[in-house]
Amino acid sequence: MSIQENPIELSKIYEEAPITEPQRQYYFMELLKKIVKQRSEALGRPLCFCCVTFGCQMNARDSEKLSGILEAIGYERTESEDADFVIYNTCTVRENANLKVYGRLGTLKKIKEKRPGMLIALCGCMMQEPQVVEKLRTSYRHVDIIFGTHNIYKLAELIMNRLESGSMIIDIWKDTDKIVEDLPEHRKYPFKSGINIMFGCNNFCSYCIVPYVRGRERSRRPADILEEIRRDVADGVVEVMLLGQNVNSYGKTLETPVSFAQLLTEIEKIDGLERIRFMTSHPKDLSDELIQVMGSSKKICPHLHLPLQSGSSRILKKMNRKYTKEDYLTLVEKIRKACPDISLTTDIIVGFPGETEEDFKETLDVVEKVRYDSAYTFIYSKRNGTPAASMEDQVPEDVIKDRFDRLLAKVQEIASQVCARHEGQVMDVLVEQLNHQDKSLVTGRLGNNTVVHFPGDASMIGKLVPVLLKECKGFYYIGESYEKR
Numbered sequence: 272m273s274i275q276e277n278p279i280e281l282s283k284i285y286e287e288a289p290i291t292e293p294q295r296q297y298y299f300m301e302l303l304k305k306i307v308k309q310r311s312e313a314l315g316r317p318l319c320f321c322c323v324t325f326g327c328q329m330n331a332r333d334s335e336k337l338s339g340i341l342e343a344i345g346y347e348r349t350e351s352e353d354a355d356f357v358i359y360n361t362c363t364v365r366e367n368a369n370l371k372v373y374g375r376l377g378t379l380k381k382i383k384e385k386r387p388g389m390l391i392a393l394c395g396c397m398m399q400e401p402q403v404v405e406k407l408r409t410s411y412r413h414v415d416i417i418f419g420t421h422n423i424y425k426l427a428e429l430i431m432n433r434l435e436s437g438s439m440i441i442d443i444w445k446d447t448d449k450i451v452e453d454l455p456e457h458r459k460y461p462f463k464s465g466i467n468i469m470f471g472c473n474n475f476c477s478y479c480i481v482p483y484v485r486g487r488e489r490s491r492r493p494a495d496i497l498e499e500i501r502r503d504v505a506d507g508v509v510e511v512m513l514l515g516q517n518v519n520s521y522g523k524t525l526e527t528p529v530s531f532a533q534l535l536t537e538i539e540k541i542d543g544l545e546r547i548r549f550m551t552s553h554p555k556d557l558s559d560e561l562i563q564v565m566g567s568s569k570k571i572c573p574h575l576h577l578p579l580q581s582g583s584s585r586i587l588k589k590m591n592r593k594y595t596k597e598d599y600l601t602l603v604e605k606i607r608k609a610c611p612d613i614s615l616t617t618d619i620i621v622g623f624p625g626e627t628e629e630d631f632k633e634t635l636d637v638v639e640k641v642r643y644d645s646a647y648t649f650i651y652s653k654r655n656g657t658p659a660a661s662m663e664d665q666v667p668e669d670v671i672k673d674r675f676d677r678l679l680a681k682v683q684e685i686a687s688q689v690c691a692r693h694e695g696q697v698m699d700v701l702v703e704q705l706n707h708q709d710k711s712l713v714t715g716r717l718g719n720n721t722v723v724h725f726p727g728d729a730s731m732i733g734k735l736v737p738v739l740l741k742e743c744k745g746f747y748y749i750g751e752s753y754e755k756r
């Protein structure tokens with residue numbers, strides 16, 4: 272689509288653009304809406320976009336904002352990458368996340384050759400790495416727009432820049448102290464939503480690239496968070512997931528500091544909101560105040576994701592995690608005392624540089640002691656620029672693989688026992704969707720996040736339903752609606 276065919280006067284676009292945000296973006300959205308409409312009329316069909324998300328819940332939330340902007344411009348959502356606008360929201364936490372993107376870009380090139388006017392945009396964590404952008408700039412010329420994690424709110428303006436210049440647009444910010452509120456968004460589920468409470472990370476765990484690609488820790492103001500949740504609840508949301516790389520340090524950088532526990536207490540008061548979840552908690556910052564609030568709350572779900580990373584105090588020190596094996600176990604004990612029924616889940620890395628068989632056994636020991644409901648296990652991935660990348664004693668691949676398999680077997684064995692502990696009980700399930708395989712069933716989650724399938728229909732979606740948990744099948748339950756009996 273060339274700008275010359277467009278129903279707007281070029282010279283004035285930037286002259287008349289408001290300086291303040293988000294007004295500036297709404298201005299570009301209005302202009303683009305006209306362009307998309309004209310193009311769509313010429314083609315005799317709607318223009319469509321496809322947004323592909325890699326990585327964590329933070330990225331999933333960003334994608335809802337990107338999709339919201341694209342919909343406001345007039346693109347219709349599609350799941351197929353054979354679309355007029357394709358955007359990849361990338362992740363770089365491990366090497367394999369990175370490789371996937373390059374592979375898919377190759378396929379997109381062929382699609383673009385057959386689709387005149389198609390635009391390809393890349394954003395997210397991977398784009399914050401200069402060597403990635405350099406590679407794209409030189410070898411992936413079919414990409415139209417490249418931006419990072421700090422300026423996703425600018426998507427409309429970047430599309431306009433691309434149309435106006437006719438060449439690849441690269442706009443990467445090193446960091447930002449800006450949080451732009453009130454842009455359009457497209458929530459994936461009508462009944463649950465992800466709410467950013469903070470951005471960035473200051474922890475610099477020695478293996479992790481996130482602080483380099485997401486920038487310094489910034490908390491949103493409590494008033495903005497509460498308003499967003501109230502708005503979502505008025506719109507039908509019953510469950511929120513508060514998002515941040517380290518929610519336990521929420522509020523420390525605000526003008527008037529507020530603790531995460533205080534924020535939760537305020538959120539709890541919102542009428543109509545039924546469930547509160549949050550992610551992720553760093554063990555070093557999990558306060559007694561938070562444990563107490565969790566213990567007395569009616570809405571905070573009995574689930575805590577508490578990444579361990581390693582059970583060896585020696586490795587934890589090299590990882591810069593700032594707690595020991597004993598600290599972690601003591602913390603778990605305290606939490607279990609305040610919330611006896613809580614489900615604990617975790618993240619574990621196998622094969623961190625210098626990890627010995629002894630260190631690994633310490634990890635297995637913690638897994639046996641804590642008895643997690645589930646654990647995400649990762650093979651250590653060397654990330655350029657992190658301190659761990661230049662550490663000696665990188666562990667050989669076959670040794671890592673063997674440890675990984677042993678850990679996984681242990682995690683799964685324990686998880687299936689732990690998961691079954693509610694068999695025979697009646698618990699509330701938030702119904703999320705029709706079961707993919709069997710349409711006579713619906714699928715939802717318990718407060719502790721365990722999946723439950725039970726007979727039901729689409730009218731139950733988004734509702735909390737009491738369910739008799741008849742049988743645990745390892746990681747999920749088969750149940751029966753209790754109201755019907």
Ligand code: SAH
Binds near residue numbers: 478481580649650
């Ligand atoms: N902020 C969260 C985690 C974000 S990244 C926290 O601190 O808990 C999600 C998970 O990816 C981490 O918990 C870690 O287990 C894993 N991870 C991060 N960097 C990694 C690397 N270089 N190799 C393998 N796994 C990694």
Ligand code: SF4
Binds near residue numbers: 473476
């Ligand atoms: Fe990475 Fe550590 Fe920050 Fe989590 S807390 S994002 S693992 S640096």
Ligand code: F3S
Binds near residue numbers: 325326
């Ligand atoms: Fe990946 Fe970025 Fe999340 S690197 S895990 S998408 S913060």
